[in-house]
Amino acid sequence: MNKRELRKKILNIRNNMNKEDVVEKSKIIMQKIINTEAYKKSNTIFIYMDFKNEVITSFLINQMISENKSVMIPYTDVENINIIPVEIHNLEQDLKRCSFGYLEPKKELITPVDLKIIDLIIVPGVVFDRKLNRIGFGKGYYDRILSKKRSDTKAIAIAYEFQVLNEIPHEEHDIKMDMIVTEEKIYN
Numbered sequence: 001m002n003k004r005e006l007r008k009k010i011l012n013i014r015n016n017m018n019k020e021d022v023v024e025k026s027k028i029i030m031q032k033i034i035n036t037e038a039y040k041k042s043n044t045i046f047i048y049m050d051f052k053n054e055v056i057t058s059f060l061i062n063q064m065i066s067e068n069k070s071v072m073i074p075y076t077d078v079e080n081i082n083i084i085p086v087e088i089h090n091l092e093q094d095l096k097r098c099s100f101g102y103l104e105p106k107k108e109l110i111t112p113v114d115l116k117i118i119d120l121i122i123v124p125g126v127v128f129d130r131k132l133n134r135i136g137f138g139k140g141y142y143d144r145i146l147s148k149k150r151s152d153t154k155a156i157a158i159a160y161e162f163q164v165l166n167e168i169p170h171e172e173h174d175i176k177m178d179m180i181v182t183e184e185k186i187y188n
Helices: 003-015 019-034 037-041 058-066 141-147
Strands: 044-047 070-077 082-088 095-097 103-105 120-123 127-129 154-158 179-181
Touching: 003 127, 019 058, 019 154, 019 179, 044 058, 058 070, 070 103, 082 103, 082 141, 120 141
Parallel strands: 044 070, 044 120, 120 154, 154 179
Antiparallel strands: 070 082, 095 103
8 A cells, every 4th residue: 555545544544433442542652651761851842732533642741731841832834834843831721723623832822942952752643664664644744843853852653553554655754753652562
């Protein structure tokens, strides 16, 4: 299967998950993240806001805020096909729903952040493989961010076990994850 077909197949499965499974598996995944060395050592974390049955990130974001970690959420600059990390302090007050339907930081909070301050990036994706390759939504937003991170900044993908296949198509410019955390396993 090519990337487009794999993306469609896995998204279909994910979109049809029931809410209880999403919540239960997300909590397991978030607990595993909290127990990683990368999380424990990090002060500034870039993490996405979940959308359409993605692994729920709000549990972890609230945990990070309570631990006084700096939390960066992506703002999507659609014109320049770019995501901008924006620091937030409160999930309820600092976010608004964008035209695509997901939550992102309010425009007035956008101030340029040097990617070099980020210690950990929690990466979304559609399909992964055991060799830590990733297929996203096909626009390259995260590839651009990952290509500019510090060499010691960890990129941890979170996904459900069914999203991790033995092998997926990948290209030279695709950036591998340092780790993939699912409800069943940690791949690294």
